Amino acid sequence: MAIISNAVTIADAGAFSVSLGSKVHIKTLTASSSSTLSFVHGTADVVLDSTYPIYKFEFINIHPSNDAPLFRYIASTNGGSSYGVATTTTYFYAGHLEDDSGTFLAYETRDAAQSTNPIPFSDTTGSDNDQSLSGEMFLYNPSSTTFVKHHMSRINTAGNAEQSNDVFVSGYFNTTSSVNAIQFTFASGNIDSGKIKLYGIKDS
8 A cells, every 4th residue: 555645655565765855954063153164075074066066055043243244255176275266246135224214225346356355245244132144055066177166145134233134145156176165254253153054955
């Protein structure tokens, strides 16, 4: 006797099978007054190679120790021995103040043109106890030795000016070498608390 759900057989003649879906959890890093959080292929069970064509980072309640820094990322092609892959991005965001005194949608000159410095991909985040940022970033085919490495993110911040800022950043690491490490920092101070989760997306 088979057990069928939504036209999919999940048990038949004693055999049990459930699809695990396309998103596979790889690693969770938890900040505790951390200057950086780094995902390096081959270190501490991190996978960041040709195993998956797409990788997803999830940022959960990332709280800064200082008031109003930008959250940033930077890439490496040598396993984190050095960081600073030339990166080009575009940046725009929407915002709404808590007191309803203003709203906006704007292109922002925090974009990058062949920058080898950490790349901002949030707005300023407040350091009040109830303020943080959350969001996601996708990295496409980081192990390609033919193409540049595209990435895109969406981050919402509880801004230091008591506002919600929805930030969209996309771009590429301008290298045909494999990108095998990504590091996250605030522009000033530490990552006081929060989690970053790394997933691989298979069959894509």
